[in-house]
Amino acid sequence: MSTQYFSASYAEARRRFLEAANAAGARVQSYPLPAQSTGTLAIDVAILGADDAPALVVSSGLHGVEGFFGSAVQLALLEQFSKTRPTPGVRHVLIHGVNAYGFAHLRRTNEDNVDLNRNFMANxxxxxxxxxxxxxxxxxxxxxxxxxxxxxxxxxxxxxxxxxxxxxxxxxxxxxxxxxxxxxxYGGKKPCASTQIVQDHCDDWLATSRHIVHIDLHTGLGAHGNYKLLLTESDYTERRDWYAATFGASHIEPLTKPDGMAYRVAGQWGPWMQQHFQSRNYCFAGAEFGTYGVVxxxxxxxxxxxxxxxxxxxxxxxxxxxxxxxECFCPASPAWRCQVIGGGLRVVEEGSVALRVS
Ligand SMILES: [Zn+2]
Incomplete structure (x- = not known):
């Protein structure tokens, strides 16, 4: 049952992620947040594959509480890897609990009330x-x-x-x-601790990969149990066709679609990564899995x-x-949980297949 991948707390999700990463033979790096009163909070990164292979990045918990879902997908993936080796020729980079505070304290925002996906400003x-x-x-x-x-x-x-x-x-x-x-x-007044960790270490995580597909896992937007990949690119770019061919046209949503569910956002993570790695081919999609209505x-x-x-x-x-x-960001319903684990693994597999043939 896919429901087994969901944890009841951040501490449990973190422990399971680290254990599964070790069992799969991944290299693991942990970056603790400045001391908090309750337990260890850290961004944990598990890496498998060669430094120069094309990279598939799967990240969870940029929005704290949404990490219950993202972490479950990462755990399912790591368990697959320990049974059958991951796709050869692809580097896998799993970033766990980007906003660990929000994950641990059931908040979408971090210890500074900051929405980290509004905190990655170019200047x-x-x-x-x-x-x-x-x-x-x-x-x-x-x-x-x-x-x-x-x-x-x-x-x-x-x-x-x-x-x-x-x-x-x-x-x-x-x-x-x-x-x-x-x-x-609220987007903050400067880069937050978690933002800083990502900005300081992403060069190590991506080594010399030239082609990167980054799936950033989210919940709370869209139809219950279904998913859309929210692109950072606007419509009618060459890369948009690549996203459509890789993930299916019905699952992608360019930024500019006037009646779409996406909206223009300042300080997002994706554009920052694309700018930082501008000499590489960096594809970034926010994978949004629907729960309940907007209101x-x-x-x-x-x-x-x-x-x-x-x-x-x-x-x-x-x-x-x-x-x-x-409940709004990780519904308890077993049917929802099974459906989104299936969808999450499918997106990751599609990204990895596309990298293998690139
Ligand atoms: Zn989100």
């Missing part, structure tokens, strides 16, 4: 500003009080969506903001953020907010 001047509509929504999105059951957020959110349309609302809310440190989709997911993010900043840890309202966030 220091980028850490400023907010989308024009964000200020107007700030009170609705980020109330300065603990979560309460008797609050008509869904009605208000639906009314805003009705007024603005869903794509413009997503642009405004989710694009990333740098002015409200306790707000949703439910946004309501869960909002409630957890309120509970984190204004609630009492351990109180019923706090625990309810954490539970709903976990």
């Amino acid at each position: 220091a001047g980028g850490y400023a500003g907010a989308p024009s509509g964000y200020a107007g929504l700030n009170r609705l999105l980020n109330p300065e009080s603990p979560p309460s059951r008797l609050e008509p957020f869904k009605t208000k959110a639906l009314w805003k969506i009705w007024q603005a349309g869903l794509p413009p609302l997503k642009e405004t809310v989710a694009r990333g903001q740098y002015e409200y440190p306790r707000g949703l989709f 439910r997911v946004l309501a869960a993010l909002r409630a957890e953020n309120r509970a984190h900043h204004h609630g009492t840890p351990g109180s019923p309202a706090y625990l309810r907010a954490k539970k709903e966030l976990l």
Whole structure:
């Protein structure tokens, strides 16, 4: 059963990842975060394959709590590798728990309330500003009080969506903001500790690979159990055809699709990697596995953020907010879990086949 790959905590997921990586004969590097009060938090990287082989990168937990899913796919993959050797001629780089704090504390953001996928700025001047509509929504999105059951957020959110349309609302809310440190989709004021670890060590991870396919695993966007690969490239580029041929046209979503579920985002990881490795062929896709509708997911993010900043840890309202966030980013349903492990492994296999023939 694919459900066996899901762990109940970050500590368990990390332990299983490290054990499976060792069993598969991978080289493992761990990069601990600056000391936290509760247990070890680290980015762990498992590497198999030659330095100069084309590389398949599979990363999990850039968005903390989404790591329960990404880690499960990585574990399934490592177990495959220990039974049958990985695809010969391909270097596999598995990056576990990029935002380990959020993974451990059931948050999408990190220890600084930063969304790491808004934190990879090309230059220091980028850490400023907010989308024009964000200020107007700030009170609705980020109330300065603990979560309460008797609050008509869904009605208000639906009314805003009705007024603005869903794509413009997503642009405004989710694009990333740098002015409200306790707000949703905050991108920080400088590179965070995890961002810094990635930026300092990615050259080692990718050695001399010339062709890289990076699958960054996410959940929470799209149809329940299904997946889309969100590209960093806009439409009608040559590489877009390669993505379509590799992963299937129905599974890819270029950045610019006007009615699509993707939205323009500042400080994303993918473009940073592509820029950093610009002399190589670096393909990056955010693999989004759907859970529930946008309003439910946004309501869960909002409630957890309120509970984190204004609630009492351990109180019923706090625990309810954490539970709903976990459900929204890693549903408990065995059917969902089996479906997304299947989808995750398929995407990885397709990427690896494409690299082998490249
Ligand atoms: Zn995500």
